[in-house]
Amino acid sequence: MNPQVILVTGANKGIGYGIVRSLLTSAPSHSIIYLTSRDVSRGQRAVTELSAIGGRSSNLVYHQLDITDEQSIDTLVNKIRNAHGRLDVLVNNASIAGTDNELMVDVNYYGTLMVCKKFLPILDKEHGRIVTIGSAIAHLAAFENEEIRNQLGNPELTIEELSALMDKYKADCKAGKASENGWPMAYAVTKAGETALSGILARKYPSLLINVCCPGWVNTEMGASMGGKPPKTIDEGAKIPVRLAINDLGGISGGFWENPSVMDTGVGSISVW
Numbered sequence: 557m558n559p560q561v562i563l564v565t566g567a568n569k570g571i572g573y574g575i576v577r578s579l580l581t582s583a584p585s586h587s588i589i590y591l592t593s594r595d596v597s598r599g600q601r602a603v604t605e606l607s608a609i610g611g612r613s614s615n616l617v618y619h620q621l622d623i624t625d626e627q628s629i630d631t632l633v634n635k636i637r638n639a640h641g642r643l644d645v646l647v648n649n650a651s652i653a654g655t656d657n658e659l660m661v662d663v664n665y666y667g668t669l670m671v672c673k674k675f676l677p678i679l680d681k682e683h684g685r686i687v688t689i690g691s692a693i694a695h696l697a698a699f700e701n702e703e704i705r706n707q708l709g710n711p712e713l714t715i716e717e718l719s720a721l722m723d724k725y726k727a728d729c730k731a732g733k734a735s736e737n738g739w740p741m742a743y744a745v746t747k748a749g750e751t752a753l754s755g756i757l758a759r760k761y762p763s764l765l766i767n768v769c770c771p772g773w774v775n776t777e778m779g780a781s782m783g784g785k786p787p788k789t790i791d792e793g794a795k796i797p798v799r800l801a802i803n804d805l806g807g808i809s810g811g812f813w814e815n816p817s818v819m820d821t822g823v824g825s826i827s828v829w
């Protein structure tokens with residue numbers, strides 16, 4: 557396999573950090589791995605830690621990237637275009653949970669959408685991949701409102717229609733009508749938005765491999781905030797995303813990948829979203 561240019565968002569800690577650490581040993585040698593973070597000092601600290609491990613840490617590059625900041629994204633797109641001419645793999649890992657509902661839509665859904673739109677023009681046209689870290693919490697079955705469920709699962713859904721749905725959720729939150737109108741918890745709405753987005757992009761770009769996965773219940777700041785002790789380590793949580801980033805997928809695109817349970821430490825398989 558040829559060296560790859562791989563970018564991971566929100567990789568200063570948690571699963572994103574685990575994905576980068578795993579890629580340093582499992583990606584083809586001479587691959588360039590961009591560890592990115594919104595906060596420069598937190599990201600540089602992560603790079604220093606990973607460099608101390610040795611091995612292939614010379615393949616590691618740090619760059620600032622806030623997925624909600626257009627200028628920050630543009631700067632990195634230009635840097636990667638100039639340095640390598642292309643990006644091979646984009647890993648959408650950055651997300652937030654447990655905060656203001658509308659902010660979660662803006663970061664998790666709209667931030668991921670903007671990153672995809674900006675990096676797609678430099679994604680390798682034949683071998684490019686996008687991996688998005690979704691969540692089993694956002695299975696379509698979590699949407700008790702049949703109309704919303706059908707819209708999200710509509711195989712002809714467009715980005716414009718999906719964004720309108722996310723805006724409808726924000727408006728319902730503002731009006732205090734989110735649960736009355738059958739929306740699940742905000743985090744699930746935003747992760748469903750990311751999953752539906754992945755499916756739309758897979759249909760729109762059939763030569764690319766565009767997949768979404770649930771990493772399981774992983775012991776990170778976010779995982780622990782769900783209550784109780786998450787059973788999986790960040791290395792275990794990185795397994796499915798790393799597989800989707802670099803392994804042979806038999807050409808599968810547009811899939812939702814997970815293990816049979818969020819405790820399971822397997823490498824995942826295609827599942828029903």
Ligand SMILES: NC(=O)c1ccc[n+]([C@@H]2O[C@H](COP(=O)([O-])OP(=O)(O)OC[C@H]3O[C@@H](n4cnc5c(N)ncnc54)[C@H](OP(=O)(O)O)[C@@H]3O)[C@@H](O)[C@H]2O)c1
Pocket residue numbers: 565566567568569570571572593594595598621622623624648649650651652663667689690691692770771772773774775776777778779780786
């Ligand atoms: N942990 C689980 O059990 C679990 C389960 C299912 C899915 N997931 C998904 O897995 C992914 C990683 O989660 P995690 O558990 O590792 O969470 P985490 O430990 O809270 O890490 C989240 C990462 O996202 C970054 N981030 C947040 N907003 C950002 C922005 N605007 N721009 C760039 N980076 C931003 C954070 O940066 P800061 O350090 O600066 O805040 C941090 O690096 C998320 O997509 C999450 O939804 C996690």
